[in-house]
Amino acid sequence: MSDTVPDAEDSTALVDALGDGIYRLDADGRVLRINDALLDLTGYSREALEGAHVSMLFGAATRDRLGDADGTAVDVVIETSDSGQIPCEVRVNAVSEGRVGVVRERSTADDEDDVRTPPNSVSAVIEEADIGVFVLDADRRVVWADTTVERYFGLGRCAVVGRDKREVIEEQITDHVADGERFAETLLAAYADGRYPNQFECHVTPGEDREERWLEQHSEPIESGEYAGGRIELYYDVTDRKRSEGSLRDAEERFRSLVDAVEEYAIFRLDTDGTVISWNEGARSIKGYDADEILGRHFSAFYTEADRADGVPQANLDAAYRNGSVEDEGWRVRQDGSQFWATVTITAVYDDGSHKGYLKVTRDLTDRHLRERELESELEQMLGRISDAFYAVDDEFRFTHVNERAEQLLGYSQEELEGTVMWKALPEGPGLYGEFQHALTRQESTSFERYFEPLGIWAEVNVYPSETGLSVYLRDVTERKERERELELFKNLLDQSNDALLISNPETGAIHDVNDTAVERLGYTRAELLDMGIPDVETELSGREEWRTFVEELRAEGQTTFNGLHQRKDGSTFPVEVEVSHAEFDQEYVLSIARDVTERREYERKLEASNERLEQFAYSVSHDLQEPLRMVSSYLQLIEERYGDVLDEDGQEFLAFAVDGADRMKAMIEGLLAYSRVETRGDPLEPTDLDSVLADVCTDLQLRIEESGAEITADSLPTVVGDENQLRQVFQNLVENAIEYSGEAPPAIRIDAERDGQQWRIDVHDEGVGIEAADQERIFEVFERLHTQRDHDGTGIGLSLVERIVERHGGEIWVDCEPGEGTTFSFTLPAAEE
Structure with missing residues (x-):
């Protein structure tokens, strides 16, 4: 069956063709069919003409005259197969996708004046068609x-x-x-x-x-x-045409429904000149035009003025025509003049090889484009903020990006580096080129450490490949390598140390390393210890939970010291003083330095026993001396009472010296007894309000303060951990000394306090006579006096007692003074928790 639909002129051609030659051409002018009459006229075979161009029958000039098919008779000359020429009249009519021509010899055309039943030749053509x-x-x-x-x-x-x-x-x-x-x-x-x-x-x-x-x-x-x-x-x-039209119509209806349903995309058709000929709902939503407002307008209306000036719309059409389709993105313009970022695909549309126009699909990606721009900006800033040096190179090792840290490390600016080969700033060391080349050619990331002598640094290098080049992170690990070297030296030294070193994991307590002393002291081999944990050898940290709690406190403090027992392989234990610190090298560690204090503990035990014996001796001495001293004092008093009137002036003076000596002897014995009992007879240390302590002291010394005209000023004093009675003794002795050595002027005493870490420093300042520099080191010694008894009363034991009390509280005491400029006694006491 024929898929060609002839129009009305075909019937006229058939009527006129009765007995004449007939041919039919396709759209390109090639012969589809030809009847026997025309074959007989030209002398060609059917095989020679069918499929050949019609120019075989007519010359180029005649062919051009027949180009406009309107049914008008044209006088032509037919060229026969034997190169002859036959004058003819040709009437050409356009039909669907081609032409039909009727050829009549001019010699016979004038004799034809009626229409007869079609001869067999014409009938055959009709039947065939x-x-x-x-x-x-x-x-x-x-x-x-x-x-x-x-x-x-x-x-x-x-x-x-x-x-x-x-x-x-x-x-x-x-x-x-x-x-x-x-x-x-x-x-x-x-x-x-x-x-x-x-x-x-x-x-x-x-x-x-x-x-x-x-x-x-x-x-x-x-x-x-x-x-x-x-x-x-x-x-x-x-x-066939109706079925195709039905299918096409159904397809078009389905396509149109689908296109209108997709509102995320602007989908519309353009003719070959770029004029809009169809419009979907997505196009209306994205671009703001109703169909009747845009149909018939050129699609360049959607481009910015700058793009139109640069010829971008036509360039896109030309690229789509040449390549079949083109993809583009950029700013586009809505009906109201606002702009949006669009991705566009323009596809050339063909039908039976004939270009019919373009299909244009546009998607509004403004939000994503802006987010990408923001992300790019953030990425640029982030890369600039990365503490590691970061740079990128292409597949020829030329720099394409350098962050600020890389600029600092390499010693060049980004402008100087971009486009230059990497080895200019990072000289090729042994094997370095091979590492980078391996990562690029095999597309495998790699990491290594290398000392870069020209830069004077150790660097950890991480290389990440892509199809276009390499991304390189260069971290300066010189400090870490130095720490590792120092640690190695430290370990070497500690291997020679008399203290045991154990390096452990803070999470599990597992032992990572030990020194030789630890192996010798604990009785295990090194391999055995490396399979153990700190809780296995330290009895104070016998469980995992105790270890975790200990490490949490260590992390907060950074370092701590405690006394404990280490357990040997044979089950025996020995006392240790352990200094523990938290450290980080290539990872986190706990460093424990354990000192065997067996000998010190024995010495302390002996010293404690000795102190006990000394206290007993001091007590015995003071008790035994006090009895004859009381007898001497009693008889001296009797002599003074009974014979005082008969003694001359010298006798009375001698008697006074004896009484005074006995009193001073009694005070010294009582002071010595108090000094020996500071450690053993003191009260427990507990939070003590120093304001209250000073108030009690001022009450006890009220008569002395009034007689001397002393003025005592003090800041608000803190609460410390101490023995209230002993601290009262400290303040009383220091205030009495300040009054005693005030000189001619009325005593002026000021007491201050200042926090110093976990301690408070207390300053007692006077404006008295001061102390010579040569005497400042011996004033805290027992029975040491800087003045005669005639100049100043005292036993020479007061400051020694103050020093021992302060030391019992874990503090220290010192003096700062200039002769004639006054004296400041300073001492420290542990702060109480708030």
Whole structure:
């Protein structure tokens, strides 16, 4: 069946062609069919002409004259196969996707004045073309019908030729047409009043031996000859076209529904010049135009002025035409003038090889574009802030990006580095090029450490490859390497140390390393210790939970010291003083230095026993001395009472010296006893308010303060950990000394306090006579006096007692003074927790 739909001019051509030559061309001018009359006229074979260009029959000039097909007769010269020339008249008519030409020799054309029944040659062409033909006379009787009509309508030619066509329609044809009534009404009305439709379609229903088909009917009058006033009716099979149109229409409807449903994309068609010819809902939503506002306008309206000035719209069309499609992105303009960032795909559309225009798909990605810009900006800032040196190189090792730290490390600015080969700033060391080349060629990341002598640093290098080059992180680990070296030296030294070193994991307590002393002291081999943990050897940290709690406190403090017991492999224990610190090298560690204090503990035990014996001796001495001293004092008093009146002046003076000596001896014995009992007879240390202590001291010394005219000022004093009675003794002794050695002026005493870490420093300042520098080191010694008894009273034990009390509290005491400029006694006491 033919898929070509001829138009009305084809019927005129057939009428004029009775007995003449006929040819049919495709859109490119190549011969599709040719009848025998034309073959006989030209002398060519059918094989030579069919598929050949029509220029074989006509010269170039004649061909150009026949280019505009309008049915007008044109005088031409036909070129025969033997190079002869035949004058002819050619009438060319355009048909669907091609042309039909009728050739008549001019010598015979003037003798032809009527229309006869088509000869076999013309009939063959009609039959071959699958065109159903009725020829009617002026009375609408069928004078001829071809076999195609028989097949289309299920008729027999013998049964219809000579009959009135109207009867044939009513009795036979209508039954075989799907819309038979409309078909009959259309033709019968035309026969009645002569108003023939230009063309119309009918649907032929299938019968037992016929397939379903669509026919398109054309009708033209016969203007001369025997059947003048009659009609020629032609029925073309357009089934394939109708099916294609139906499928296309369904597809277009589905496509249109789909396109309109996709509001995220602007999807529209352009003709070959870029004019908008279709518009979907997404386009209206994104670009702001209704269809009637944009159809017929050029698509360049969507581009910015700058893009239009640069010819971007036409360049995109040209690229799509050349390459089939083009992708583009950039700022586009909405109807209201606002801009949005779009990604665009323009695809050239072809139909049967003919360019029909373009399909344009646009997506609004403004939010994503802005986020990407923000991310790019943040990435640039982030790369600039990375503490490690970061740089990127292309596949030829040229710098493409350098952050600020890399600039500092390499000693060049980004402008100096970009585009230059990496080895300019990072001299190639042994194997360094191989590491980078390996990462690039095998697309495998790599890490290594290297000393870069020109830079004077140790660096940890991490290399990450991509298809376009390498990303390199260069971390300066010189400090870490120095620490590791120091640690190695430290370990070497500690291996020679008399203290045991244990390096452990802070999370589990597992021992990482030990020195030789630890191996010797604990009785394990090094391998055995490396399979153990700190809780296995330290009895104070016998459980995992105790270890975790200890490490948490260590992290907070950084360092701590405690006394404990280490357990040997044989189960025996020995006392240790352990200094523990928290450290980080390439990872986190706990460093424990354990000092065997067995000998010191024995010495302390002996010293404690000695102190106990000394205290007992001091007590015994003081007790034994006090008894005869009381007897001496008693008899001296009796002498003074009974014989005082009879003694002369010298005797009375001698007696006074003896009494004073006995009193001083008693005070010294009592002071010595108090000094020996500082450690053993003191009260427990507990939070003590020094303001309250000073107030009690001032009350006890009130008479002395009033007699001397002393003025005592003090800041708000803190709460410390101490023995209240002993601290009262400290303040009393220092205040009494300040009053005693005030000189001629009334005593002026100031007491201050200042926090110093975990301790408070207390300053007692006076404006008295001061102390010579040579005497400042011995004033805290027992029974040391800087002045005679006649100048100043005292036993020489007061400051020694103060020093021992302060030391019992874990503090220290010192003096700062200049002769004639006053004296400041300073001492420290542990601060109480707030």
